[in-house]
Amino acid sequence: MLRNVSDLLLRNGRPWSPGQPVGTADILIRDGRIEQIGAGLTAPGARAVDLEGALVLPGFVDTHCHLDKTLWGGPWVPNTGGRSLAGRIANGEGRRAELGIPDADYSAGLLETMVTGGTAYVRSHIDIDPSVGLAGVEAVRAAADRHRDRVDVELVAFPQGGLVSRPGVTDLLAAALADGVEVVGGIDPAGFDGDPAGQLDVIFGLAERFGAKIDIHLHDPGNLGAWEFDLIIERTRAAGLAGRVTISHAYAMGALPPAEQQRIAESSAEAGVAMVTCAVGDAPVVPLRVMHAAGATLALGNDGIRDLWTPYGDGDMLRRISTVAFRDRLLADEEIELALAAGTHGGAKVLGLTDYGLRPGARADLLTVQAPAPAAAVVGVPVRGLVVKGGRVVARDGRLVE
Amino acid sequence: MLRNVSDLLLRNGRPWSPGQPVGTADILIRDGRIEQIGAGLTAPGARAVDLEGALVLPGFVDTHCHLDKTLWGGPWVPNTGGRSLAGRIANGEGRRAELGIPDADYSAGLLETMVTGGTAYVRSHIDIDPSVGLAGVEAVRAAADRHRDRVDVELVAFPQGGLVSRPGVTDLLAAALADGVEVVGGIDPAGFDGDPAGQLDVIFGLAERFGAKIDIHLHDPGNLGAWEFDLIIERTRAAGLAGRVTISHAYAMGALPPAEQQRIAESSAEAGVAMVTCAVGDAPVVPLRVMHAAGATLALGNDGIRDLWTPYGDGDMLRRISTVAFRDRLLADEEIELALAAGTHGGAKVLGLTDYGLRPGARADLLTVQAPAPAAAVVGVPVRGLVVKGGRVVARDGRLVE
DSSP, X not given: OOOOTTOEEEEEEEEOOTTSOOOOEEEEEETTEEEEEETTOOOTTSEXXXXXXOEEEEOEEEEEEOTTTOOTTSOOOOOOOOSSHHHHHHHHHHTHHHHTOSOHHHHHHHHHHHHHTTEEEEXXXXXXXXXXXXHHHHHHHXXXXXXXXXXXXXXXXXXXXXXXXXXXXXXXXXXXXXXXXXXXXXXXXXXXXXXXXXHHHHHHHHHHHHTXXXXXXXXXXXXXXXXXXXXXXXXXXXXXXXXXXXXXXXXXXXXXXXXXXXXXXXXXXXXXXXXXXXXXXXXXXXOXXXXXXXXXXXXXXXXXXXXXXXXXXXXXXXXXXXXXXXXXXXXXXXXXXXXXXXXXXIHHHHHTOSSOSSSTTSBOOEEEEOOSSHHHHHHHOXXXXXXXXXXXXXXXXXXXXX | OOOOTTOEEEEEEEEOOTTSOOOOEEEEEETTEEEEEETTOOOTTSEEEEOTTOEEEEOEEEEEEOTTTOOTTSOOOOOOOOSSHHHHHHHHHHTHHHHTOSOHHHHHHHHHHHHHTXXXXXXXXXXXXXXXXXXXXXXXXHHXXXXXXXXXXXEEEEOTTOSTTSTTHHHHHHHHHHTTOOEEEEEXXXXXXXXXXXXXXXXXXXXXXXXXXXXXXXXXXXXXHHHHHHHHHHHXXXXXXXXXXXXXXXHHHHHSOHHHXXXXXXXXXXXXXXXXXXXXXXXXXXXXHHHHHHTOOEEEOOBOOSSSSOSOOOOOHHHHHHHHHHHTTOOSHHHHHHHHHIIIIIHHHHHTOSSOSSSTTSBOOEEEEOOSSHHHHHHHOOOOSEEEETTEEEEETTEEOO
């Protein structure tokens, strides 16, 4: 048999799946998929790599970022956003032209960093408003195209500056969705947009019209946030959109009394509504143990990375997983692995991937790290040895493989 | 003139001091001290190094860690501490023998990592209780001795498992102080030890008897914590110990109403009581802007690093400074620099260093990083280029220089 360049035999790895013990195994990859996982595999003609006991993780899923906003790789831009949400939105829109964003080069540079860190899938919110129009969609699509064999990018048409409160935005979202953007976004239907029923009417209406998924930014705190969770869950049930609706940030969830957290987690699980937490600054983190116990889907993301909103962020999903675990005070190994599961399989559920994970038949999207245990990898954030996407080695030791 | 190996001319650096603009300058170091900072310096015989525009920061001060507890560099130990303070204390004491801690090798390994990260001064709490006695003092002193030219280590005799509530501990603390330990510690005089007046009587009594400084762990929340702040501040005034008393963690401070935060910060500043924040997990961070506005001293530390209490931590003070800035939601450059000031000059004040900083006459303890701005260094946590301690290059690019 002729050697197929896409065939890869990874020897002596320690593949991880959530809730499973880790043992040494070989992984045979053919035609971009995992064909077999087991001891002492042979595959004449395949390229063999000795992983020397490295831990093997499924490719990270960054379920929440803002590729269109980033200034990654550019000059240092001191933050001028101030502290109010409205002021930060105005700053974010007002300085775009001066800084030349959205910019495909910045977005592509950030995607490169994400890939070298082992991220295989990205969901990026894209600002849509009358001033920027769909320029963010174009820029990020151009950037994603440059890395099309290294990472899959899904877009959210995101009304960052308001939806029903801002004339023209509904039509722009519709135009983005008509143009193939996969997800319709929203933002604080009550606290920011001022008309929760109205905003959800528009979002769920667009989702139905275009067959789009839904992902709503929800920073509203306390009882207001909890009330909106219930509203979104109820709408999801009514629309039959189980598995296609995500609440991003869900700050209220991290600060509610335990019984209320549990009720909402169970309700989310039952209705098929996912949550995404990013552990940004001092904002409450969606409690991982509560979501896990309820069987609810929780995913993670880097949120803003070096943009007009925040000077922080590095695009590294393993570091974000570590930050979430640290913030949620996950201590025992099996607790820490919940954060790893959220940054991998949780994200895959949000994106609706059906062929994800380290198992025969799944797409060969994986990475390796030297770590004595999965929890140790989360805590130590070691450099990624190999990053494999679709069966191809795309990065090694923190650098792209051309 | 013969070349003096301790003379060093650092060319084209960008030295930083809190609240000052950063400009390019040379730094001349003689006999372990900064002799001159300015443009176009010459020093025949001195070893010249071109910093190529690197930012120069004063050596970091890790004002709060637990060198005696660490398992740094050893096998991965899954956390078994559970979630109650009492349970974590019992776990921390109960598994010492099995794991062979305190251990000078672990402590020395962690000190090495700290040094390569640019830390020049360390204050370490050392558990003192009837089971371990003063073994932690001996182990950490042995470790510090191995790195005596690379980092200065100050010890706190710390009653982790209780003071007045635990027979024999007062005498052990006295023995440690008599043996030269510089600081007497305490822990939640109300919430854990159950006798705030009693514990403070012992601590302030020992401080007076041995001329020791004071550093009290204070996790007690809300009004209880605030009441203890007032108690400690009042005792400090009465004992004339301004500048010699520190409240570590001070969790309550981060969660009080703004007016109460301001009152306590001003009161701390007036009485010469410092606070230390470590931004551990989800615990409230002492608000940096409030402390700065009041002129109060705030310092930072890594707290526990890979020990029976926490699986987290890497000993890198720049990353801790970054975490504190992120958690306290410092956004503008001048805000982010407050965290840098806390991790350097704030710590120096807590330790009582009088010859600290980047100025003529100060000890030449500094480090370099490639970063376009001080805030960018905090956000990006770049590798430390040169680390200089007492005028000698002790580490370069993340490795010790032997």
